[in-house]
Amino acid sequence: MKRLLEEKYAIVTGASKGIGKGIAKTFLDHGATVVITGRTEKDLKAAVEELSAHGPISYIVADVSKADEIKTMISTFIERHGRLDILCSNAGIFPMSLIENMSEEEWDYINTVNVKGMFLAVKECIPLMKKQGGGNIVITSSITGPITGFTGWSHYGATKAAQLGFMRSAAIELARYGIRINAVQPGNIATEGLLSMGEDYANTMKKSIPLGTLGEPEDIGNAMAFLASDLAKFITGQTIVVDGGQILPESSDAMEVPIEE
Numbered sequence: 001m002k003r004l005l006e007e008k009y010a011i012v013t014g015a016s017k018g019i020g021k022g023i024a025k026t027f028l029d030h031g032a033t034v035v036i037t038g039r040t041e042k043d044l045k046a047a048v049e050e051l052s053a054h055g056p057i058s059y060i061v062a063d064v065s066k067a068d069e070i071k072t073m074i075s076t077f078i079e080r081h082g083r084l085d086i087l088c089s090n091a092g093i094f095p096m097s098l099i100e101n102m103s104e105e106e107w108d109y110i111n112t113v114n115v116k117g118m119f120l121a122v123k124e125c126i127p128l129m130k131k132q133g134g135g136n137i138v139i140t141s142s143i144t145g146p147i148t149g150f151t152g153w154s155h156y157g158a159t160k161a162a163q164l165g166f167m168r169s170a171a172i173e174l175a176r177y178g179i180r181i182n183a184v185q186p187g188n189i190a191t192e193g194l195l196s197m198g199e200d201y202a203n204t205m206k207k208s209i210p211l212g213t214l215g216e217p218e219d220i221g222n223a224m225a226f227l228a229s230d231l232a233k234f235i236t237g238q239t240i241v242v243d244g245g246q247i248l249p250e251s252s253d254a255m256e257v258p259i260e261e
């Protein structure tokens with residue numbers, strides 16, 4: 001297999017678990033040096049231990065809802081590695097809440113983590129990437145919001161659509177510096193966060209996916225590695241949906257029509 005990210009230095013936010021950990025593993029397998037971040041040190045330590053056989057990996061404890069911690073996260077990365085080629089803005093939360101019960105605090109908090117956290121991390125990287133003559137930013141968005149909807153996830157969907165709105169203008173603004181920015185839109189991926197919603201949820205989702213299974217975190221990692229690599233050197237401001245075909249059926253019947261053998 002051709003390794004896509006040899007000699008690249010990457011940071012993946014929210015990567016002690018789930019999709020972020022899968023992205024980190026894929027980046028390592030493609031030759032990158034990786035730093036993972038999150039709020040819980042023991043989970044970060046465990047992830048580093050688990051992934052260290054795949055390549056050079058370390059962690060930084062940082063909460064993306066706090067501007068000062070994002071600043072320290074990026075400056076610590078630069079002290080450690082001297083350059084930053086890839087920012088993967090992945091940290092995100094997806095609590096459920098009905099609009100009529102949703103507090104202003106809930107609305108603000110999910111926007112702070114999912115949207116402001118992304119904006120601040122991107123902002124912090126720009127001077128470094130400009131000085132280096134370029135860089136790559138990849139964002140974990142979702143199908144929920146930009147394409148689909150789900151009761152209880154209006155605030156979440158709004159944040160995932162906002163990420164893509166930000167990305168499209170950022171792509172134009174940053175192109176002059178050789179900085180590309182793209183996003184991946186995962187469907188339902190078997191992560192700790194998703195599985196915590198229960199077996200019933202996972203089974204219902206499986207039934208709505210034409211390929212018949214939940215995705216794996218590495219499925220997102222593969223799309224991210226492509227977008228962050230030179231194979232995608234003419235791609236910016238774009239998204240890849242990685243969902244097993246989930247957004248395609250016009251109705252649940254679309255998957256039930258028998259096919260004559």
Ligand code: NAP
Pocket residue numbers: 013014015016017018019020037038039040043062063064065090091092093094113140141142143185186187188189190191192193194
């Ligand atoms: P997960 O299993 O819950 O893992 C979330 C990771 O983010 C953990 O490492 C967590 O560690 C970290 N994190 C949470 N809040 C953070 C904060 N404020 N600052 C820094 N790190 C934080 O979630 P996941 O399913 O992998 O989801 C990851 C991303 O994929 C999210 O952006 C989500 O919207 C997106 N996504 C997921 C799915 C899916 O099916 N799973 C589908 C579409 C999109 P700590 O809690 O220790 O900080």
